[in-house]
Amino acid sequence: RKEVEQDPGPFNVPEGATVAFNCTYSNSASQSFFWYRQDCRKEPKLLMSVYSSGNEDGRFTAQLNRASQYISLLIRDSKLSDSATYLCVVNIPGGNNAGNMLTFGGGTRLMVKP
Amino acid sequence: EPEVTQTPSHQVTQMGQEVILRCVPISNHLYFYWYRQILGQKVEFLVSFYNNEISEKSEIFDDQFSVERPDGSNFTLKIRSTKLEDSAMYFCASRRTSGSREQYFGPGTRLTVT
Numbered sequence: 001r002k003e004v005e006q007d008p009g010p011f012n013v014p015e016g017a018t019v020a021f022n023c024t025y026s027n028s029a030s031q032s033f034f035w036y037r038q039d040c041r042k043e044p045k046l047l048m049s050v051y052s053s054g055n056e057d058g059r060f061t062a063q064l065n066r067a068s069q070y071i072s073l074l075i076r077d078s079k080l081s082d083s084a085t086y087l088c089v090v091n092i093p094g095g096n097n098a099g100n101m102l103t104f105g106g107g108t109r110l111m112v113k114p
Numbered sequence: 115e116p117e118v119t120q121t122p123s124h125q126v127t128q129m130g131q132e133v134i135l136r137c138v139p140i141s142n143h144l145y146f147y148w149y150r151q152i153l154g155q156k157v158e159f160l161v162s163f164y165n166n167e168i169s170e171k172s173e174i175f176d177d178q179f180s181v182e183r184p185d186g187s188n189f190t191l192k193i194r195s196t197k198l199e200d201s202a203m204y205f206c207a208s209r210r211t212s213g214s215r216e217q218y219f220g221p222g223t224r225l226t227v228t
Contacts, residue, residue, distance in 0.1 A: 031215075032215040034215075034216070041203070041224075042221065042222075043205055043219040043220060043221050043222050044157060044205070044219050045219070046216055046217075046218065049215065049216060087156075087157070100145065100162065100209065100215065100217075101147075101159040101162060101170055101172070102147075102149070102157075102159060102207075103159065104157040104158070105156065106155075106156045107156065
């Protein structure tokens with residue numbers, strides 16, 4: 001079973017649409033959760049951290065369900081510039097808490113069309 | 115805004131050669147990481163580094179690889195006796211403190227082994 005699983009897409013949506021991505025993770029010891037975005041052949045860029053209570057940053061809303069080991073990202077009013085791959089990322093701390101390796105999902109590709 | 119920087123942006127080397135990839139983490143960050151991404155695949159953790167020693171390493175990070183912080187600013191990844199399958203994007207990342215989980219990525223070095 002994959003550690004972090006995402007629908008690879010692509011999701012093709014018109015400008016202004018609302019789109020939702022889902023992600024599941026297998027390791028119940030996971031402590032921190034993130035969404036990163038990655039443009040083609042570029043580095044992952046932190047979009048937002050995901051908190052248990054859910055959090056919002058402008059047009060972006062992230063939710064976490066620890067019981068179901070499920071993370072979601074909602075993008076409202078999609079812009080052309082939102083076109084990218086969205087990476088679901090989970091942090092499993094090391095034994096001495098200094099490691100904190102990130103485990104990445106394969107990403108969900110979003111294409112926003114005019 | 116401070117950024118992680120990496121050099122070179124692209125490195126071409128012949129099989130069997132040694133390469134050193136360089137990173138300058140964000141200046142007040144204490145935790146450093148290397149990840150790699152083979153073309154078309156997900157980002158994979160290689161190694162984490164804190165207080166001048168390796169905190170954690172993945173199965174990928176075998177004796178062929180080593181990391182070093184030779185001075186107060188640089189963080190390097192050395193790959194000895196490169197193989198064709200080492201061709202990938204190598205990303206350096208840094209994190210500020212133990213209380214902060216977010217990791218920030220550099221632009222990457224694209225390594226091509228011929």
